Every structure is written in structure tokens, then in C-alpha cells.
Amino acid sequence: MHNKSIIRLSAGLRSGDFSSVELTRHYLQRIHRLDKGLNSFITVTEEQALAQAQTADKLLAAGEGGVLTGIPIAHKDIFCTQGVRTSCGSRMLDDFISPYDATVVERLAGAGVVMLGKTNMDEFAMGSSNETSYYGAVKNPWNRLKVPGGSSGGSAAAMAARLCAAATGTDTGGSIRQPAALCGITGIKPTYGRVSRYGMIAFASSLDQAGPMAASAEDAALMLQAMAGFDQRDSTSMQQQVPDYSGTLNDSLQGLKIGIPKEYFDAGLDTGVRQSVEQAIKVYTDMGAELREVTLPNTGLAVATYYVVAPAECSSNLSRFDGVRFGYRCKDPVDLEDLYKRSRAEGFGDEVKRRILIGAYVLSAGYYDAYYLKAQKLRHLISQDFKQAFDEVDVIMGPTSPTTAFAMGEKSEDPVSMYLSDVYTIATNMAGLPGISIPCAPVDGMPVGLQIIGNYFDEARLLNVAHQFQQQTQWHQQLPEEV
Numbered sequence: 212m213h214n215k216s217i218i219r220l221s222a223g224l225r226s227g228d229f230s231s232v233e234l235t236r237h238y239l240q241r242i243h244r245l246d247k248g249l250n251s252f253i254t255v256t257e258e259q260a261l262a263q264a265q266t267a268d269k270l271l272a273a274g275e276g277g278v279l280t281g282i283p284i285a286h287k288d289i290f291c292t293q294g295v296r297t298s299c300g301s302r303m304l305d306d307f308i309s310p311y312d313a314t315v316v317e318r319l320a321g322a323g324v325v326m327l328g329k330t331n332m333d334e335f336a337m338g339s340s341n342e343t344s345y346y347g348a349v350k351n352p353w354n355r356l357k358v359p360g361g362s363s364g365g366s367a368a369a370m371a372a373r374l375c376a377a378a379t380g381t382d383t384g385g386s387i388r389q390p391a392a393l394c395g396i397t398g399i400k401p402t403y404g405r406v407s408r409y410g411m412i413a414f415a416s417s418l419d420q421a422g423p424m425a426a427s428a429e430d431a432a433l434m435l436q437a438m439a440g441f442d443q444r445d446s447t448s449m450q451q452q453v454p455d456y457s458g459t460l461n462d463s464l465q466g467l468k469i470g471i472p473k474e475y476f477d478a479g480l481d482t483g484v485r486q487s488v489e490q491a492i493k494v495y496t497d498m499g500a501e502l503r504e505v506t507l508p509n510t511g512l513a514v515a516t517y518y519v520v521a522p523a524e525c526s527s528n529l530s531r532f533d534g535v536r537f538g539y540r541c542k543d544p545v546d547l548e549d550l551y552k553r554s555r556a557e558g559f560g561d562e563v564k565r566r567i568l569i570g571a572y573v574l575s576a577g578y579y580d581a582y583y584l585k586a587q588k589l590r591h592l593i594s595q596d597f598k599q600a601f602d603e604v605d606v607i608m609g610p611t612s613p614t615t616a617f618a619m620g621e622k623s624e625d626p627v628s629m630y631l632s633d634v635y636t637i638a639t640n641m642a643g644l645p646g647i648s649i650p651c652a653p654v655d656g657m658p659v660g661l662q663i664i665g666n667y668f669d670e671a672r673l674l675n676v677a678h679q680f681q682q683q684t685q686w687h688q689q690l691p692e693e694v
Contacts, residue, residue: 212237213373214690217430220376221278224271231264231271231281235325238283242327242374245694249350251359251369253288254296255328263325270323278433280323285375287366288329289336290316290421291410299412300332300344300362303532303539303558313410314442315379315421322437327375331365334560335529336383336414338362339632341390342623343562350619351394352691353657357616360390360632366424367394371658372694377425377434381411383418384517385611385636388648391424392611392660395650397677397687398424399431402668403643404449406435407442415524416447418517418640427687428649428677432456435670454671460678465499467676468604474510475609475635483654488610491651491661494683495608495676505600505607509592513638514630516593519573519586520641525563526570532558565626594642601666606676610635611648611660639664647673650686658686 212220212234223229239257246252260283267281291297291309298304312320320326333343341349341364351359352372359368363380367390370378380387382400391398399422406421413419423434436456442448469492476485496502534540534554541553559567573582600607613634622629639646644667648660661680665673681687 213241216427217278217282217376217425217433220282224281231267231325232261234281235260235264235283235327238327238375245372246374248355249352249368249372250347251331251349251365251372251374252285252328253298253300253331253346253365256295256326259295260325260327267323267325276323279319279437281325282323282376283325283327284319285327285330285366285369285378286316287332287363287378287380289332289381289412290379291412292316292326292329295329297329297412298345299336300334300346301559301563302345305345305539307537311410314407314444315411315438318440319437330369330378333362333364334563335412335525336362336381336386337525337562337566339385339389339629340622341365342619343560345560348619351616352694353395354616357618357657358393360393360612360616362386363398363424364390367391367396367398370394370396370424370426371691373690377423377430379421380424381419381421382640383414383521384640385633387422387424388611388636388646388660388662389633391648392662393616393658395653395658395686395689396424396426397428397431397647397649398422399435399647399670399673400639400645401435401439401670402645404447405451405645405668405670406438407445407448409442409444413528415521416528417524418521420640427681428647428674429457429460432460432674451668456671456674459671459675462675463499464495464676464679467495467500467606469495469500469502470505470600470604470607471502472505472507472510472600472607472609474507479613479631479634480610481614481654484610484612484614484659487652487654487659488661491680492608494680498679498683503604505604507596507600507638509589509596510638512589513593513641514634516586516589517637517641518569518630519582520590522566522570523574523583524570526567526574529563529567534558590641593638597642597644606672607664609662611662615654615657615659635662643667645670645673647677649677649680650689651684652686
């Protein structure tokens with residue numbers, strides 16, 4: 212059953228081929244059997260999942276519910292879930308039980324999904340390999356000696372191993388798309404403001420965006436349909452009508468104008484990945500699309516700009532974790548200052564501390580203008596590059612990641628090398644644009660991701676373009692041998 216798409220699972224539930232309880236038990240058994248070698252889940256909510264499945268079965272028996280009713284999914288452990296631990300992959304929140312649901316969780320629950328549990332992640336979403344989690348590294352199902360990508364590596368690995376029918380993730384600089392590429396699944400980062408951030412623990416508030424991770428664009432469209440929409444509780448939520456994402460999946464691509472940025476095919480791109488991506492782009496020309504070279508001249512500055520803006524925002528957002536109100540508290544503090552210092556020193560991991568320090572530095576008196584203000588100006592230039600490109604093309608295509616999944620520990624001691632893993636994804640977040648990663652031909656047995664970037668609120672086109680590729684290829688249907 213785990214090889215079926217959401218559409219087929221939904222049809223099976225409605226026809227009575229199996230119940231949601233049976234389907235949920237099937238996934239729970241896979242989690243218990245396979246996840247010991249993957250570490251993709253932090254919390255498995257078995258009792259709650261079975262109760263939700265029973266409720267779903269009653270709705271289905273009455274002829275009610277929607278296409279997602281009774282479908283088992285997983286949530287990245289950055290989304291608040293009422294009555295369930297929400298750790299954000301950190302010791303700081305190891306014992307935090309959320310008193311409310313995030314909007315994403317709430318809306319998907321309203322659509323009838325079953326929550327199997329919470330997936331592992333880089334601590335506070337800071338990382339590109341899922342090695343910074345307090346709960347240990349997540350393994351890539353295609354090769355357990357390699358990383359799954361991050362920070363949504365737990366969701367990506369769980370999805371790749373088919374431990375759930377779909378999962379949620381968040382993307383601040385590529386954290387949905389990069390792990391989707393490294394694990395051979397589909398992941399879409401919507402336009403900033405398309406999906407509510409309420410109840411999503413903040414890393415960098417002007418960059419964070421939630422999105423679905425699934426086996427295919429068709430499944431991602433169903434998930435995004437339920438997740439998207441205005442939320443008055445989120446001041447950054449946009450009042451934009453949500454289109455029928457599934458309704459345009461089969462639109463023709465004849466005459467589609469595809470922009471190929473020369474900056475995405477530079478010397479830093481692995482030769483095998485380049486060939487795979489170029490083969491994928493040829494599939495589109497065979498379907499009637501037109502290729503045009505575009506230039507994004509400030510792409511080379513995106514990583515440096517991001518690692519000023521994002522740490523600045525994280526240093527502000529994480530200041531609330533002080534050992535006083537909630538989260539980890541050190542033992543036997545001698546005074547208030549000791550409480551603050553030791554709680555934060557013991558509660559945060561090395562990567563989080565590194566980014567807090569960078570952020571505090573670039574925001575400090577005497578350095579704000581030289582770093583943070585300049586980074587915001589460069590961010591505007593990056594956005595303008597995309598604006599000019601979209602005056603000429605409908606979508607932009609290129610690689611999601613410069614390489615396939617790298618080895619565990621390979622970049623742990625070299626933060627700059629790790630940061631460059633997101634060189635092709637970061638600019639999209641800086642501009643607030645939507646992007647999707649879909650599997651294309653593997654290299655040496657490891658997945659490769661094709662990234663498609665769209666104009667603002669053009670997720671329907673991205674899903675259509677991705678779906679049409681997946682109708683012509685089978686890369687998204689391939690599964691790791693060990694699962």
C-alpha cells in the first residue's frame with residue numbers, strides 16, 4: 212500500500228479495499244521496522260494516529276470527507292502540535308508540549324489527515340545535512356552513510372522510505388527542496404506568505420515558508436491545497452485566492468518559456484548532476500517548451516547575503532529561549548545571569564550558537580550599516596534579477612543542489628562548505644519566490660533534483676510543469692532498495 216499515490220490511497224479508502232486504520236497500522240509497522248536505521252522520526256504518535264484513523268473511517272463510511280481523509284502523513288517537528296512534543300530538533304525544547312496547533316497542522320487535520328508523528332530535523336532548522344539535531348543525524352534511505360539533506364531531512368527520509376504518504380517541511384534557504392533532491396522526492400516551497408507561519412517555530416521570519424513533501428507533484432498539489440490560504444493570525448500571510456492546484460496539472464506545456472540561468476551551470480556544479488539536469492530539460496523541449504538563456508548576476512552574492520540576514524533574524528527570534536518561561540533550564544543556577552548563560556549554552560547546539568553569534572555581531576552598533584543594511588540592499592538586487600528574468604520567461608530551471616548526497620561528517624567541520632550546499636536554492640528565499648524540486652536521472656545510484664522556480668504565487672504553474680515531467684518519466688517512482 213505504501214507504493215500508492217495519495218489519489219490511489221484515497222480511492223482505496225472510499226471503495227473499501229482497506230480502512231484508514233489498516234493503512235495507518237501499515238505505515239506504523241514500517242516506521243517500527245525501518246526507522247531504527249534512518250532516525251527520521253523524533254516522536255511517533257501511534258495512539259493518536261489510530262484514533263484519528265477511526266474517526267476518518269466513520270466519515271468515509273458516511274460518504275463524507277475529502278481526498279485527504281484518512282491519509283497518514285508526518286509533520287516536521289518545527290510545527291506546534293497540541294498535546295504533542297514539539298522539539299525543533301533541540302535540547303532547548305526537548306520537553307516542550309505545545310498547547311495549540313500550528314495553522315498548517317490545523318488545516319491538514321481539518322482535511323482529515325492522520326498524523327503518524329513528528330520528523331527529525333536540523334536544530335531550529337539550521338543546517339543542510341540533518342546532522343545538527345539533538346536527536347542524532349538522519350540517514351539517507353538510498354545510502355545510510357550519506358546525509359538526507361536539511362533541515363527537513365527527517366521528512367524527506369521518511370517520505371523516500373515511504374514511512375508516510377506525505378510530509379510537511381519548511382524552507383528558509385532550501386530546506387524543503389535540497390533534501391527533496393538528495394532523497395529523490397518532490398518538495399515545493401510556496402511563495403512567501405502563501406502558507407501561514409502561525410505556530411511554526413521561527414528561524415528567520417522574513418524567509419521561512421512551509422510546504423509539502425510528497426512522492427509526486429500530483430500529491431504535493433493535494434497537500435498544498437489544504438495548507439495554503441490567508442490566516443489573520445499571521446501578519447505575513449497574503450490575502451491571495453488559492454487556485455485549484457489539481458485542476459491545472461494536465462495543462463499543455465506547448466510554448467512554455469523556460470529560462471536557463473548560466474550562473475546555475477558554473478564550475479561548482481558536479482558533472483554528473485549537470486548531465487542529469489540537462490537531460491531533464493530536454494524532456495521539456497520534446498514537449499514543446501522553449502529554452503532561453505537568462506542571467507541572474509547577483510546569484511554569487513546570495514549565500515553571503517543570506518548568512519547575514521538569516522543569522523540576524525535567528526539571533527532575535529531565539530532570544531526568547533532564556534530558561535525562564537519555557538524550554539530547557541540549567542540545574543541549580545546561582546543567580547539570574549547564570550541561569551541565562553548556562554541554559555542557553557547547554558540548551559543550544561554548536562551550529563545554533565554559531566548563527567546567534569553571527570547575527571548578534573551584524574546587528575551590533577557600528578556593524579549594522581556595514582553588514583545587515585548592505586545585505587538587505589543586495590537582497591533587493593537579487594529580487595530584481597528574478598523580476599527581469601520573469602519578464603522574458605515563464606519558469607526558471609536548473610539544479611537543486613550542486614552535488615548528490617554527501618557523506619556523513621564530510622562537511623561537519625567546514626561550515627562554509629556546508630552553506631554552499633544551498634547555493635542554488637537560497638536566492639529563491641531571498642526573493643520570496645516559489646520553487647519546486649523533482650527527481651531526475653540519478654547519478655551513481657543517488658537521486659538528483661531538478662529545480663523549477665516560478666513567479667510570485669505561480670505555484671499552480673510549477674506543479675503543472677513538474678507533473679508533466681513526471682508523466683513522461685519514472686524517476687519519482689523509484690524507491691531505495693532497502694525499503
